[in-house]
Amino acid sequence: MTLATRAPADAPAPAPAPAAASAAAPHASAGVAAAVRATRRRRRADATATTVAAVWLAVLAVLTLVSIATPLLDPYFQDFTAAKLGPSLAHPFGTDGNGRDVFARTVAGAQNSLVVAVITLAVGAVGGTLIGVAAGYFRGALDNVIGFLIDVVLAVPALILIITIVSFRGPSIVSIGSTIGLLMVPAFARVTRSIALTVRERDYVKAALLIDTPTPRILVRSVLPAVAPALVSYAFTAMTAAIVAEGSLSFLGYGLAAPAPSWGGIIAEGRSDLATAPWITLAPAFALAATVMAITTIGERVKERYS
């Protein structure tokens, strides 16, 4: 039945009349050529964007390592006689109101933002996968309860919830990262649950059940590999969301305790000087936007590769 209905669709189109064919052929070949060129252009643009994104993240990583390993970029040293100096060779991105090098603080801010993003991913992906796979594979009452809890968490404004929790726990990289991560758990759980639901109906999983394969083994060998591609794809989106969330938190004054630098915090510090010393805000704002774009671009390529 399936084959019968698909066959005509798959069959080559009937040959056109000779006169019409001679007229339409140049147009058809030109259209195909244009489509091919467009596809090539898009692929070249994608490749360029991916390369630029990768280079940006690599540069950021190298600068972060330099910041950690050497005293060349000290984000804390204040020169009280050099407050709000414009960009120069000594201070490529100028200095802030306390006479600190904005470039050094932006690089150190990257370190904090990325560490928060990694913690967020670890907490969100592990927690979300466990819960999502459990709900999707076992279904029944467990699925209903988890689904209800996920809906409850998603119904509460995330940023307000994060601010409340961080206020009680105190601002630190671990508390901020794990709190944002906890609120990422429902999103990861939804992604993994939907895949686990379909995987459990596959023949190879049913066959494994018939030969009494232990459930943990089925989950690890059959379900998790099926979940992984979607998990990795979503991880990039989650990472950008975590970076923006940490930036928002710091901008609102609930981020890392002073004087620890973070992108959102530096942007907030420079906000009142936007008219007189815009460079204080420029560097971290650019770094934040560029990093989010870079991760998103690479995430898209990864998603395409898996799909």
Next chain:
Amino acid sequence: MHSTLKLAGIGALTAGLAITLAACSTAEPGDGASRSASAAESAVAQPVDGGTIVYGLDRDITSLDPASGAISSQTVQSVANSIFDALMQYDENGDLVPFLAESFEATDDTSSEWLLTLRDGVTFSDGSPLDATAVISHITREGAEETSASRATVATIAAMEPVSDTQVRFTLVAPNASFPQYFTRDLGQIASTTAQDEFGFPLGSGPYVTTAYSAGTGITMTKRADYWGEAAHADTVEFKVLPDADSRYQSLVSGAVDAIWSEVPSQFTGAEGDGLVSATGHSATSFGLFNSHAAPFDDVEARKAVELAIDPQALLAVANDGTGAVSTSVLQSTSGYDITDPQPAYDPAAAKAIVDKIGGFEFSYLTDGRGEAKARAEAMQQMLAEVGITMTIQSSDMATWGAALYSGDYQMLDFTTSLFGNIDTNLSMLVGTGGLANFMGYSNADVDAQLAELAGETDHDARGVLLNSIAAQVWDEAPLVMYTENLAGVIYNPETLQGVEDFTNRPQVSIQTRLMWHAA
């Protein structure tokens, strides 16, 4: 989905750049210079009656009753002065002069008895007379209401009696040569105790009456036709509640408001570039309070080490953008007294020697979350680290900071106040045993004795000697450390608003809306 994410990223990048470029474009020095020149030209223009002045407040006002304490602070005196007239005020030289009062003078040599004489023909906005009985009723209520900011002051009055319809005799519990200075704010802003407006707030004798009030949003006031003094210029004044300092300033730049209250240094330094003008005074002082009842600051040596390690000049540079002045004493630069006994000067070597003797220590520094306080704390952290003291910064919101201040739940706390502006009356509140603003719990019998002597001293020079002597004793025990005298005041657009007073030499910035006029 891909496109959406990409667009979001591009949007974020573009927005970041656009904000910065916009900021760059507003900082054109040439533009600022030309607009300042036009402001100077229009400053000599003749007053224009009519129109509406829109003024941005830095906080919500929950009550318009002077006894509520909600309009007694310097930042909202623009509201209080619109409804109420103060008995006394400071002129442009910083001298205390009568306003609603005709005179306020001591009738004995010890300054224990005072005679207040009111102007004739003053009425509240319902037409009822503002007479001696009304003054006594107002002051009695200020002493009775729990929310009043002047309860302690009223307690120093032993008796009040009406001598005539326009005269009141005050007999004090103890001599007080600076008694009239208490009557520039809520205690002197006479409110009716018998009549209220439609919003439930007492009537005043001021140039405006409240016609609309919405907590959290704003207040609208309309000019009184039967005002006893020179009538106000603008027909209407609209006060808008704009708590966020940056939004408030941008509202002024965009023309949504004509003037704003500000205590943000970068706004004063950037105002000229935006074609705006500031009218400010050194009326907000920043200082640090030690909790002398808990480690490590129960040791006077620890307090002195911190005091000597902090460079107020550097704090002025980073927290105040170089505006204002370094605070060297409890006496402000505008106090009219010579400072002969300043706080010990910045001396990191001496601080290090103390730390070497008592050992390095750690403490937490509590700030109220304002940008200036944060910048100050971060600078102090580095200064203290250089002498071996570890300071962690605890940045909180205003409510948490206030709770800690009153409960004493802090080790060291960042405090900015206008109390130092009236040092004659407020020094006893700050360092006297049990003083209303003595949040350090400081107590010294010699200081208390000299404060009592100061209260009865009428000679200006002798008062200066006593004030410096008290300051010297305070420095010996270091319950506090002075930082800076900050600018505070109003920023306005001179193309739309004129008539803002000069506050340079006044101990407090008390905005008078009745003198302002709408130029556009």
